[in-house]
Amino acid sequence: MIRILAPLAILAAPAVAIAQDAAPQMSLEQRMLARCAAAIAITAEGQANGNTEALAYPDMTERGREFFVRAGARLMDELQLDRDGVSALLSREAQALWDDGTIQKVMPVCVPLLPSD
Template sequence: MTRLILPLLAAAMLALPASAQQAPTTPALNLQQNMLLRCSAAFALGQRLQQAGAPEAAGWPPLAAGGREFFVRSSAQLMDEAQLSREQIVTLLTRASQDLAREGQLARVMPVCLQVAGIR
């Protein structure tokens, strides 16, 4: 199911009015909120790599269940604490995913994210 997250995020972005896509206003996130966001994106990307059998994801514990749970809880927490809309969450997760997809970024954050989420 997590492998569906990124395509769903893209579909949600396409469904937004152009005005919402161009200039979403988002409140500044604190360090913990940024970490929740980046780790949510990391787990979604990592789970997709695991399903594809990518060698770089072989050393990580299975992310399907724990990563999805973290993603859902973190998104809800961000919506509550930072007063973010679903559209803003989609935009922020898309940006984080794009950043983590750059060479080596996902591998660097995954150990920290696994520890934060308690995924073993």
């Protein structure tokens, strides 16, 4: 279970099955926002579990939570999604990052996007 905040728990739950053609059309910026939110949540979970690779990044407890909440709200607004829709979107992104093993490739791009202290 993701331990940052309840909104991140959606990434720990089984992905909501949505047909690929039902996925919203996203700009490159929106796609990266979703990927970073998912990568940050996965990294936060890894930090909570003592994962060495995850611990190499700044603490995701506060800044990661804030980024995730803002990213989710922005995606909901821009893509006109409800909570279930954004949950499915972020779950798909998290699963893709996990399946492809690309979390460590994405995180260096995402860390500078975190809110400053």
